[in-house]
Structures are given as structure tokens and as C-alpha cells.
Amino acid sequence: MAKKVSAYLDNILKNIPERPGCYQYYDENGTIIYVGKAKNLKKRVLSYFSLRHDNNPKTRILVSKIRDIKYIIVETEADTLLLENNLIKEFQPRYNILLKDDKTYPSIVVRNEAYPRVEQTREIVKDGSFYFGPYTSVNGVKAMLEMLHRLYPIRTCKLNLTQENIQSGKYKVCLEYHIKRCIGPCIGLQDEESYLQNIEEVKEILNGNIGVVSKLAYKRMMECAEKQEFEKANELKTKYELIENFKKKSTIVSNLNYNIDVYSYDEDHNSAYINYLHVHNGAIIQAYTFEYRKRLEEPKEELLALGIIEMRERYGSKAKEIVVPFVPDLPMEHIQFTIPQRGDKLKLLNLSQQNVKQYKVDKLKKAESLDPEKKTERILHEMKDALHLKELPVHIECFDNSNIQGTNPVSACVVFKNAKPSKSNYRVFNVLTVDGPDDFATMREVVYRRYRRLLNEEEPLPQLIVIDGGKGQLGAACDSLKELGIYGQVAIVGIAKRLEEIYYPEDPVPMYLDKNSDTLKVIQHLRDEAHRFGISFHRDKRSKSQIESELDKIRGIGPKIKELLLSRFKSIKRIKEADLATIEVLIGKSKAKILQDYFNSKEGKED
Structure with missing residues (x-):
């Protein structure tokens, strides 16, 4: 289990x-x-x-x-x-x-022998060899060795290459020589000094100092080119490009072959979050994310400065350069603060920022799983900041018009409390003063009627009004708020359907929210709920209108009889399909006869 x-x-x-x-x-x-x-x-x-x-x-x-x-x-x-x-x-x-003991964990070993081999091993022996790892990925070790053998002509044979054996002509070259992956030290075609120079570069790469090797390869390439040793220069160029290609694919190993610290920063209304990375010879060897609980409205420059002091003391960092997203409030002698715009330092800063954002998200999710009200509080604060509101939008109302083919125009108002639907407060409006499909005039009427009533009844106004529509509908709603004298007291925005852009009163340029933000999700939920509620009411009204108009044509069938029939059968079709005896029990023989005669005569005309 x-x-x-x-x-x-x-x-x-x-x-x-x-x-x-x-x-x-x-x-x-x-x-x-x-x-x-x-x-x-x-x-x-x-x-x-x-x-x-x-x-x-x-x-x-x-x-x-x-x-x-x-x-x-x-x-x-x-x-x-x-x-x-x-x-x-x-x-x-x-x-x-x-x-995973040494037999399970693979390492890379540079053998302590003449013309050292570089290979995978699962056994650590204290014989003077150099070991790198252990690594948990066999495939990763194989990929690293493959790259090293492409870069350097290192032997793979197990021959005992003493000078005595080589000079005696004891060995012959193998396939590795013929495919140009070995120069042939076994028959004296490569001296030990040049071979060991390659081995030193291999060690640098395995230690993470790839930048050092890259610069050395480039320098040698240029020297050979100047001496017109073009074949050798071309070989070094291939080596240089392989090393550079490997570096470009990795954020963890970079050109930064010296010590630097990297810091990133994020915050919410309660806390500041700081991520720290320490880079040594292009390799990240320390990573830590921590949080400061805000007591006052401390500026981010001050909070980042506190974090830098804390991390340098804790980890004993002596880095002379610190990569940051902004300059902290921290005067330090002999320390350079860098805000990178491109290159490896920017990649490291982005990596740090990803980690601090992930830490913040994880913390919020943990807190919200234990206390769901914290999620609501966070969303409201996010909406306040994102929409530049003066107060938390605890109470939001959204309006949408429903007008299909110009018939039965209605408008819906949905209400959200604490970012969730408050369905008992939903309202629908039959449009009274507008003839035909006129979205702007309809919006002007229903917004005026809604808030005139709230003012008359001394009910609280919402902190935010959302209008389903663009600049035209928003302008019409604002006209009503101005007429009521509350324009400016209540925040109001419009959301256009095409690109989900947010419009503000008297501002022709829309705002675009992050597609994954909770602010946009709440506004979309409001809009969709208003649309659903309005369509539902419009459909019911249209259906009821069709039924009522049909029964209204029948002389002798009054309002009470009509109510009995609709409550029992729900539609004209079902009334037509019901047998006469059932209808007689409900409304009596004479009224049932009137219904039967009406429907029979109508069918005769249709035929």
C-alpha cells in the first residue's frame, strides 16, 4: 500500500x-x-x-x-x-x-594511465583516476561521452600504451583510426603531450567550464587561420561549433565562467518572494526561494536588498556581480548590479523568475486548499489591481441584452458577490421604451431603471459594473449613470466579445488582460452568465407569448381557463393532442367543445 x-x-x-x-x-x-x-x-x-x-x-x-x-x-x-x-x-x-550504489549509478572516468581513456564506469577505484558524477541517467552519460568523442580523438581501446610497447611496434591501428576518431597513438602517430592537452579540455567540460574550452578552441582556430593552416583551422571550427551548440541548448551551463549571483522578485499584497541562484563557472550550485511577510508598504527595492544581504550571509557568497530584475536599495562597494537585456545572463534571470513565480503559485494553492476564502480574497485583490479600482469589487453587476430577430427585447442583470454568482439577486427587464432592436437605447433604459430603484430603496451600489459590449453600449450605460448622478462613484467597464478587450469610459484604447488571469476569467463568467440568463428569460417569454396569442384568439376561453390549460399541458401542441375526455374533466364539456371546434376549424383552413 x-x-x-x-x-x-x-x-x-x-x-x-x-x-x-x-x-x-x-x-x-x-x-x-x-x-x-x-x-x-x-x-x-x-x-x-x-x-x-x-x-x-x-x-x-x-x-x-x-x-x-x-x-x-x-x-x-x-x-x-x-x-x-x-x-x-x-x-x-x-x-x-x-x-543506488556505485554499481547502479554510472560515472565518467578519466583513467590514470598513459594516453588516458574517457569512459563510463560503475566502479569507483582509488587509483588516481578522475571521476565525474555519479549521474542518474545512463542515456545522459552516453550522450556526454558521444559529444566528447566527437570533439576529441580519444582512444577507446584497452591497450597498454607505454612508450616501450609503442616503439616496439607491438600494435596495429584499429577501425577507430580509419574512421578518423583516433589519431593512432598506438603506433606513434600522436605524441602524449598533445593527447594530454585534449584530456585537460575534457576535464574542463566535465567540470562545467565549457566557456573556457570554447574560447580556447576559438583562439586556436584564429591562430591556425592566420598561419594559413586551413585544414587544422577547419577542424577547430567544427569543434568550436559543437561546443557552442551544446552551450546554447543549456541554461545550466553557460558562458559565465566566473562567480555571479542571480536574484528575481515577485510579490502579492501580503508577501514578497525572492529566488536566489549562485552560478559558479557557468554551473548553478545553489538555488533557494524564500518569502518576506510585508508589515508595511515596503518598496520592492528595499525588500530585494534585504534578501541579497540574507543570502550572501547564509551561503557566504563573494560574488562581485549580482544579476537582478531591478536595482535594489543597497549601496555595496566593489559590487556590480546587472539588469541583463540579452544573452546568458538574461536566460539565468528568466530561469530564476520562473522559479520564484512557481514558488508563489504553489504557496497560494496550498493556502487556498486549506482556506478557500483566501482564494476569493486573492482574486478580489487581483481584480482591484488589474482593473485599477479604488476598492475591492466584492459586489459586481453585469448587463446583457437579448433581442432575437427584433422580438421580445429583454435585458438581464446578474450579480456576483465575492467573485461568485449570487443567483437570488439576478434580475431581468422587459424593455419598455425601445421599439425594435436598439442595443444602445436598451442598455441606457435598463441601467437607469436598475440603479434608480437601488437608490430609491437605499440599497448598496456595486463596486463594479460590467457591460457586455464595446464602446457604444458602455457609453449608453454611462449616460444613465450621469443622469442619476452616480457617474464616477461606481467603476464601470465594457467587455467586447471579439478579442475580449476591456473598455473604460472616455478611453478609446482598450486594455487586454492576460488570457489566464483570474480577473479575465471572472469577467468572462459574468458575461457568460448574463448571456445565459437573458437568453433563458427571452426564450421563456417568446414561448409564452406564442402560446398566449394562440389561446387569446378563442372566444369563450377566458384567463382562468387559459391558466388551467397551460399549467396542465404546457404547450398548444399538447392541448391539441389531448383527448376530449381529459380536457372535459379539466375545464368542463362546454369549454372543451369550444376548444375542439376551434382547432378543427383551424385544421380545415390549413388543409
Whole structure:
């Protein structure tokens, strides 16, 4: 049976995004006990808690010790491998070793031997070799080795290439030489010095210092070109392009081959959120997101400054450059604040911003799942900010006209309280002063009638009025508010159907809200509800009108008889289809005879 998790962990599991990234498990002491990667964080992390682990006691022990979960989202699956490797090397979590021993976890080794080989291994031996990893993805290791062998002609054979063996002519070249993936050190075609130079560059790449190798390849390429060694220059150009292509696909490894800190910022009306990334030699080795509860209306520049001081003290960062979305209120000597506009630094800032936004969303979802009223409060505050309102729109009213083929014009007013429908307060209006289809005049009439009544009855006015329509309908509604003397007291906007643009009074330029924002969703819900309610009332009225006009033609059938028939049969068709005895029981023989004669005579005329 799957592990039963605490309410705290359950909230985290519900809100983990379905994006690539690395996750970290913490124990009760706040220590990282496991780091993993996933192309879908939500599915991967949920699998630990939803699956049985009867055949894997180590995993079962790990899950039993998890008390907190944190994660870092990235852009691509390739980035998850690199980031995971950085985090494992930095924190050395105990369960990354306990759960998967060295025979399970692959590493990359640079052998301690003459003409060193670079290959995958599952066995760590203290023989002076250099080990990189361990990695959790075999495919990732294979991809890395494939790239390295494309860049550098490193041997794959297991020959003992001592100078004595080479000089004795003991070996012959293999297929790798003929397909130009090895220069042939086994027969003395490559000296050990040039081979070891390649190995040093391989080590730099495996350490994450790709920028250093890229610059070196470019420098050598230009030198060869100047010496007119064009064949060699072309080989270096191919190597340079391969390295650059690899870098462009990764946010985690970049050109920034020195120490920098990256900060991003987000906020709501209660809290400020700050994400911190520390980049060393182009590799992210620290990532942390935290929150400040606002006490006063502190400016964001001051809050970001507090966060920078906190993180530099906590992690002991000595970075001389700090990448930020805006300049904080923090005078620091010998520190450069950078607001990037393009390039690798902008990619890192964007990655940091994605993480801080995800943290904010997760926190809000957790709070709202425990207290649904918090969601309502958040939506109202978001609407107030997005629509530039003076007060929270606790009470909203929306108007829509229904006028099909110019008949039975009606208008609907729906009411939302706390961003939810308040159906008992819905109202419909039969249009009294407008002849024919005139949307503007209809809107002017119903808005005037609605708020004249509220004023006369001393009922509270809404904080926001939404008009289903563009500038014309909005202008007509504003005319009525001006006539009543309340224009400016109540916020009013119009929503046009075509592009969902929002119009303000006396402003010809519409505003476009984020398609995924709760503000637009509430306004769309208002508009759709008003349309539904108005159409429903219009349909009922049209149907009733058709029935009543038919029965009104029958002499001898008065209002009471008509009411009895409609309440019993609902439609003219059913009255026609009913047998005479049933109708006689309901309205008597004489009235039933009148009905029968009328319908018979009508059928005769139609024939």
C-alpha cells in the first residue's frame, strides 16, 4: 500500500508543476537526503508516494524519512542532468548513495594511465583516476561521452600504451583510426603531450567550464587561420561549433565562467518572494526561494536588498556581480548590479523568475486548499489591481441584452458577490421604451431603471459594473449613470466579445488582460452568465407569448381557463393532442367543445 503522507507533504504534492526539473528531499533536520531529476516533476515525485516499494527496501526507507520537498524547474531535460549532477556534488545526499550504489549509478572516468581513456564506469577505484558524477541517467552519460568523442580523438581501446610497447611496434591501428576518431597513438602517430592537452579540455567540460574550452578552441582556430593552416583551422571550427551548440541548448551551463549571483522578485499584497541562484563557472550550485511577510508598504527595492544581504550571509557568497530584475536599495562597494537585456545572463534571470513565480503559485494553492476564502480574497485583490479600482469589487453587476430577430427585447442583470454568482439577486427587464432592436437605447433604459430603484430603496451600489459590449453600449450605460448622478462613484467597464478587450469610459484604447488571469476569467463568467440568463428569460417569454396569442384568439376561453390549460399541458401542441375526455374533466364539456371546434376549424383552413 502507498505511504500515507502528512497534510504538509500532501499540499506540496498537489501543487508540483508538470515541468522538467530537479527535486530535493529533506529529513526532519532540514538536511537534503536525496536529489533526483525528472522530465515531469509531478509524475516522478508522486510515484514515490503512490507506488508500493515492497521489492525496494531502500526506497521505502527513503520515503519514510521525507519531511519536506523542494524543487528547481528548468527549461529542458538536458538541463536536469547537469543541474542534478551539480547538486549531488555540492550536497552529497546520503540516499543518493544508499539507494543506488556505485554499481547502479554510472560515472565518467578519466583513467590514470598513459594516453588516458574517457569512459563510463560503475566502479569507483582509488587509483588516481578522475571521476565525474555519479549521474542518474545512463542515456545522459552516453550522450556526454558521444559529444566528447566527437570533439576529441580519444582512444577507446584497452591497450597498454607505454612508450616501450609503442616503439616496439607491438600494435596495429584499429577501425577507430580509419574512421578518423583516433589519431593512432598506438603506433606513434600522436605524441602524449598533445593527447594530454585534449584530456585537460575534457576535464574542463566535465567540470562545467565549457566557456573556457570554447574560447580556447576559438583562439586556436584564429591562430591556425592566420598561419594559413586551413585544414587544422577547419577542424577547430567544427569543434568550436559543437561546443557552442551544446552551450546554447543549456541554461545550466553557460558562458559565465566566473562567480555571479542571480536574484528575481515577485510579490502579492501580503508577501514578497525572492529566488536566489549562485552560478559558479557557468554551473548553478545553489538555488533557494524564500518569502518576506510585508508589515508595511515596503518598496520592492528595499525588500530585494534585504534578501541579497540574507543570502550572501547564509551561503557566504563573494560574488562581485549580482544579476537582478531591478536595482535594489543597497549601496555595496566593489559590487556590480546587472539588469541583463540579452544573452546568458538574461536566460539565468528568466530561469530564476520562473522559479520564484512557481514558488508563489504553489504557496497560494496550498493556502487556498486549506482556506478557500483566501482564494476569493486573492482574486478580489487581483481584480482591484488589474482593473485599477479604488476598492475591492466584492459586489459586481453585469448587463446583457437579448433581442432575437427584433422580438421580445429583454435585458438581464446578474450579480456576483465575492467573485461568485449570487443567483437570488439576478434580475431581468422587459424593455419598455425601445421599439425594435436598439442595443444602445436598451442598455441606457435598463441601467437607469436598475440603479434608480437601488437608490430609491437605499440599497448598496456595486463596486463594479460590467457591460457586455464595446464602446457604444458602455457609453449608453454611462449616460444613465450621469443622469442619476452616480457617474464616477461606481467603476464601470465594457467587455467586447471579439478579442475580449476591456473598455473604460472616455478611453478609446482598450486594455487586454492576460488570457489566464483570474480577473479575465471572472469577467468572462459574468458575461457568460448574463448571456445565459437573458437568453433563458427571452426564450421563456417568446414561448409564452406564442402560446398566449394562440389561446387569446378563442372566444369563450377566458384567463382562468387559459391558466388551467397551460399549467396542465404546457404547450398548444399538447392541448391539441389531448383527448376530449381529459380536457372535459379539466375545464368542463362546454369549454372543451369550444376548444375542439376551434382547432378543427383551424385544421380545415390549413388543409
